[in-house]
Structure formats: structure tokens, C-alpha cells
């Protein structure tokens with residue numbers, strides 16, 4: 001029997017200055033990007049840090065196994081799977097992906113978790129937001145030469161978007 005190893009993808013929106021978060025929240029309102037986030041991640045296991053979990057307006061995100069990484073023993077996250085480190089998060093995500101026959105697991109942030117899993121990621125769903133907001137959470141640098149762009153779509157700001165943005169999909173070169 002062939003064992004399929006699911007691909008690890010990041011789903012992230014960053015400003016032109018690398019900022020992804022401010023004061024525990026997103027630094028912008030981008031409804032169009034949230035729709036894209038839902039379309040990409042629904043049906044796939046999603047991995048996140050405890051702070052991102054606590055920032056979600058609705059918990060857990062429905063239709064996906066929510067996996068929360070924390071060092072706190074006994075941390076309660078109702079409706080989610082709580083794990084002590086990124087390795088255990090991957091184990092839980094891969095088990096679920098195999099069970100559901102999906103070929104991708106999604107890391108959805110925040111900055112600490114992207115940094116911890118950067119060397120494992122094979123695909124980036126990257127929203128480049130046309131803004132440089134102040135913030136305290138940043139995406140680690142993405143070295144473009146290490147990636148191949150497989151899709152790119154520019155979007156003007158919609159009615160419920162603070163900024164214009166570009167949707168990019170990158171794969172490891």
C-alpha cells in the first residue's frame with residue numbers, strides 16, 4: 001500500500017512590511033480574503049498557535065479539524081484538538097487528512113507558528129495586502145528565489161475590504 005504524505009501549506013495574509021497581526025488581531029478588514037481562506041481550508045485539518053485560536057471570532061472554525069498548539073498543560077479549547085508542539089500538530093493533522101483522504105494540511109498562523117514550521121512548508125497561499133500597517137506579528141522572510149509562483153490574481157479593494165490585495169500561490173522551487 002502506498003502511504004500518501006499530505007502537503008503542508010501556509011495560508012497567510014501579509015502587508016508590504018511583513019506585518020500580519022497587531023494587538024492579537026488582524027491589522028485590516030478583508031472580507032474577500034476571508035472568503036478565500038474559507039475556500040482553501042474547509043475540509044482540511046488546520047494548525048494554529050494558541051494566540052491565533054483565541055483571536056478567532058468563532059471557535060472552532062467549522063468543517064475542519066482545528067489543532068491548537070500550546071505549552072500550557074491542561075489548556076482547554078472546546079471543539080479543538082490541543083497539542084504540545086508542532087510535531088504533534090503534524091501527527092494529528094496527517095492522521096485526520098489520511099482519514100478524510102485530503103492531500104493538504106493548512107498552517108494558519110500566527111507568527112510564532114509560521115516561524116516554527118517554515119522549514120516544513122511546501123505551498124504558500126499568500127495574500128499580499130497593499131498596506132504597511134503597524135503591528136507586532138510578522139511573517140518570517142520569504143526568499144522568493146526558493147519559491148515558484150503558480151498562481152497570481154490582483155484584486156481591487158471590494159466593498160468590505162480595507163485595501164487592494166494580490167492572491168498568490170507559491171510552491172517550493
Ligand SMILES: NC(=O)c1ccc[n+]([C@@H]2O[C@H](COP(=O)([O-])OP(=O)(O)OC[C@H]3O[C@@H](n4cnc5c(N)ncnc54)[C@H](OP(=O)(O)O)[C@@H]3O)[C@@H](O)[C@H]2O)c1
Pocket residue numbers: 011012013014019020021022023024025026048049050051052053055069070071072084085086108109110111112113114116137
Ligand atoms: N495575517 C494573517 O494571515 C494571520 C494569520 C494568523 C494570525 N495572525 C495574527 O498573528 C497574531 C498571533 O501570532 P503570535 O505569533 O502572536 O501567536 P501564535 O503563533 O498564534 O500563538 C503563539 C502561541 O503558540 C504556542 N506556541 C508557539 N510555539 C510553540 C512551540 N514551539 N511549542 C508549543 N507551543 C508553541 C504558545 O502558546 P502558549 O503561550 O499557550 O504556550 C504561544 O504563546 C495575531 O495578531 C493574529 O491576528 C495573522
